[in-house]
Amino acid sequence: MSRIRTPVVIINFKTYPQATGENAVVLAKTCEAVSKEFNVPIVVAPQISDLYRVSQVVDIPVFSQHMDPGEQGRFTGHVLGEALVEAGCSGTLLNHSENRMQLADVEMAVTKARKLNLYTVVCTNNPNVSVAASTMKPDSVAVEPPELIGTGISVSQAQPEVIRGTVELIRDVNKDVVILCGAGISNGDDVSAAMKLGSQGVLLASAVAKSDKPGAVLRSLTHPLRK
Amino acid sequence: MSRIRTPVVIINFKTYPQATGENAVVLAKTCEAVSKEFNVPIVVAPQISDLYRVSQVVDIPVFSQHMDPGEQGRFTGHVLGEALVEAGCSGTLLNHSENRMQLADVEMAVTKARKLNLYTVVCTNNPNVSVAASTMKPDSVAVEPPELIGTGISVSQAQPEVIRGTVELIRDVNKDVVILCGAGISNGDDVSAAMKLGSQGVLLASAVAKSDKPGAVLRSLTHPLRK
Amino acid sequence: MSRIRTPVVIINFKTYPQATGENAVVLAKTCEAVSKEFNVPIVVAPQISDLYRVSQVVDIPVFSQHMDPGEQGRFTGHVLGEALVEAGCSGTLLNHSENRMQLADVEMAVTKARKLNLYTVVCTNNPNVSVAASTMKPDSVAVEPPELIGTGISVSQAQPEVIRGTVELIRDVNKDVVILCGAGISNGDDVSAAMKLGSQGVLLASAVAKSDKPGAVLRSLTHPLRK
């Protein structure tokens, strides 16, 4: 797996109209511009139907929002790793709180992604689940208390113990996994707080994907991460 | 909805490696060539991540293999109608036997697709379910006995009563819906049999998508449909 | 199927602590007492693990809150019709908004229940879905706008057009199915309104199952239904 440099910012485009189709392309280009201007790794995660379109025009990592486990063949409507590679993806979110996966399927998808050299970010809802996910050896785990997602109340400021507890518990079982946090991250202070608690990056969505000034938000978010 | 002329042939690319990424583009072009040569409507249904790529290079209808119900916004990894429109789709399969949907979600997706001018094909497993689906007023219903899918044993020859029964029962509640059949369709004789039983087209996958001579198979399949 | 006399009141015990275990037995006996006192059919739907316990001590119909489709054998944790019969059930709710089922599974479960002589109540969320469900020939359809469930705002008073529309549309395709309504029903006025709109009974939960005086609530609810 070509590792991604940390600290990293991952932008989940979700299914916001401001981040769909041609808008996804424009937003991804804005992310790319800020990433290059400040030399901070930014990853974009557009909708599955936009992956090819976006990956063709930006030179930053493009991740899928989801990947199904399973081998190529008799599946209809499923999103397999091989198709993600063909679409220009270099990684995928897994088990997002809006797209929870079965325990066995998370493990199967992580294992499959590793074979395909796709970077995996397993989303989790609390420290215990983060530890369980870490034992499956994904590239990264992103803890996001579901009750804060989309609220603008940041996990790093409102529930610092979640991040601190997650980092401590994970390191007992996995020294290497990249630990991210998400939920409610909307400005540089949230990012700073997350970094101080041991997070190696952030996963966020609405603050950027719904903004009418995403470039300004990205500048604020990445400020504490610049060298 | 811009109606699709019948009889129609819909090719589900599933997740076969021969129909993924660049291979999906090549296969779609073969479908387009046969469609134009013989003036028979052929619809292609590639994987979601290939929709944009395919729709940019062919001039035949491109359908999604699946669409989730729901409005744009806070969904991650979901496939919404607006994104399909942006990706160049003009329709979608729904409730395929490999991707069954909840009763309420089928209705919500059909209603949403209608607003977006997306053609809907609701897949069903028997005559009773076909009738239930028809009352939701999709553009088309495709009955496919799951036990025959991928077998090469065609529904039209092995279970003619399924098609005949479906046609009769549906017409009591819906005069307009286009009735298709699928499962095991692999040559012109299967298509002829389906047409005689009242089907207005066929939905198939492996016979074309796994073939090393898809053009030849398509020529055979469309032979009984030429004017 | 031994038909259930209408108008009928069905009490869904959900998983309320006041309606679990020994409390379920006490509540079912209260329902039985009111049913006999006023000669109004009342059906109780306790949790699956309470079905046997309740059915042994009351002489009114006991329904399950859910039933899975499928034949006896290799299923773990599933709730099959044969087990419901053994537990003393005479019917089941299907597709409750808190336990939505796939389109094909609703049809399979209705068909299986009919063979086992179990009365079926398919829950639906709007008039269109009610029509689709009616074509599967269950004994009853219960329309419940999900946004009103548990609110105390009754469908019959807040959304009369939902009940009226459901009744009209269903009768085009099924003359016999018993049409119920639910969501927010909490007193006799709500029941009266439902009856006037063409409903043949009501399905409700919290107003009775969470009440500390369920007998009084049942007396109010059944008042308009007494002969």
Added chain:
Amino acid sequence: MSRIRTPVVIINFKTYPQATGENAVVLAKTCEAVSKEFNVPIVVAPQISDLYRVSQVVDIPVFSQHMDPGEQGRFTGHVLGEALVEAGCSGTLLNHSENRMQLADVEMAVTKARKLNLYTVVCTNNPNVSVAASTMKPDSVAVEPPELIGTGISVSQAQPEVIRGTVELIRDVNKDVVILCGAGISNGDDVSAAMKLGSQGVLLASAVAKSDKPGAVLRSLTHPLRK
């Protein structure tokens, strides 16, 4: 949690007709008789609707085949821990291969069961998933390669490395969890082999629940476990 003595034999009744309703009671009594005769702990896991009926007449542990996560209240058809306690259960299987649960739900259910003093057996499909499950601190993990379930080909003889690998990997993260194995266990030799590989008991279904001589099968199975 009142611990269960090991080695232990858990009999999953699944939904076999021979283990439903009154038959479940008879089979549970046979299990009880063998358990007492040879002083080997045997746990029975009947269908949810049979739990109360069985727990009232036997004096061995009765487990549920499944438990949903979540708090009491607005759920319909769900199986909550409090209801299991009321039904006389002292534990539950979770995440059986025929009833897979989401990663976050497994953790939530294990945590809830612990509060209710219910013994948890998390079923897993391979060594990696077993380790992930073990970090959630259930009482027990039962590894069962799904492809062997119901075959009569025992995991302990056909895939010894699965058991050995599971034991080794789990002990790195959890010293206390009881490690069981299942799939294809049908006689005393299978049990002996499992014990030698480090298993502390077995989980099985068809060999007992479908047998017309379950007592004889249980005597064979428990032979290697007698003191």
